[in-house]
Amino acid sequence: MPSWSNWSGSVIAETARLAAPADEEEVAALVREAAAAGATVRVAGSGHSFVPVVPAEGAILTLDRLAGLLHADPASGRATLLAGTKLHEATHFLWEQGLALPNQGDVDTQSLAGAIATGTHGTGPGYGSISTRLVGARLVTASGDLLDVDSPDLLPALRVSLGLLGIMTRVTLACVPRYALRERVWQHPIDECLEQLEHNIASHDHYEFFWFPRSDIAESKSLDPVDAEPDTEDPPPLEGPGERVGWAHRIYPSVRELRFNEMEYAVPAEVGPACFRAVRQRMKERHPKVGWPVEYRTLAADDAWLSPAFGRATVTISVHQDAARPYREFFTDLEPIFRSYGGRPHWGKFHTCTRADLAAAYPRFEELCALRREFDPAGRFLSPYLAALFA
DSSP states (O other), X not given: OOEXXXXXXXXXXXXXXXXXXXXXXXXXXXXXXXXXXXOOEEEESSSOOSSSSSOOSSEEEEXXXXXXXXXXXXXXXXXXXXXXXXXXXXXXXXXXXXXXXXXXXXXXXXXXHHHHHHTOOOOOTTOOOGGGGEEEEEEXXXXXXXXXXOOTTTHHHHTTOTTSSOEEEEEEEEOEEOOEEEEEEEEEEHHHHHHTHHHHHHHSSEEEEEXXXXXXXXXXXXXXXXXXXXXXXXXXXXOSSEEEEEEHHHHSOOOOOSOEEEEEEEEEGGGHHHHHHHHHHHHHHHOTTOOSOEEEEEEXXXXXTTOTTXXXXXXXXEEEEXXXXXXXXXXXXXXXXXXXXXXXXXXXXXXXXXXXXXXXXXXXXXXXHHHHHHHOTTOTTOOHHHHHHHO
């Protein structure tokens, strides 16, 4: 049987079929074939999820051939792209049209559909995830039909929906005029970082820090808009502390050459510092050999039903471990801390939450499950992992 693996190698699956459809009709035909055979079908983006949301016994599809910009309107700021477009490609296409996303994370290799489906985000208390920019989408439904969705009643459910309602083949995003950012990176002791945390979050459009547990040093990064337009699309690289200016879509991402596994929880913003301190103490006491940094970011409240930032200003805290090293014992030892602070897991990253846990954490969880059953009564788009949580 064909096999598929995620980016880190932590999820490996065998499936009856791997397919790379060339257009929407071919996606629809593959779904109809699966329906006729009583089989499941899932879509793989770039494999940057660390939990088995993709593995399906029937078929795994890649939308890599469904890539490109379909339409952009600089006047309205709306742009429609094929859903398999990689984020770094999409932001280049937008830049050529004088547009940009108002915020991005520090990885831009995901597919647009995958980034939206899992709630990929950057940092900044005034900014939501990429999913919040979704104002329209085309879905291949469980019956193999094409459905255009732009209803304000359905969009909050569709955003961050893990492909449970259908296969996205194109997305329409609300963009902003393209802009440049000044990036500043500096290092300081973690205690000093925490003392200045509230000020730094309030003083910058985008601020985050990485804590390096072995040295107890924090590396802070701020991003702020500037009026000057850079001469070229690609800014000079920044290695270590320093400053640079460049177009936003080239400043946001960082190169991630080393592979890792990750757990991220989103907690209410007001308890973010206390939660981080508890994680830091646990790591120093029980996991002194872990060298990978802990990342601290902020997010605005939003209305997406399965968003970790649903209804509340949010802090996200991420822990990492080398892909070649064991990680489950480390992550599961920290997870109760996040849960004790009201944490909600990132959908693409490691967690051990049950359906009951998720229903308690997400106020509209059961509504999403009911809508999923309406859209996909036979569970065509459920992997075994997702079936345990959403069936």
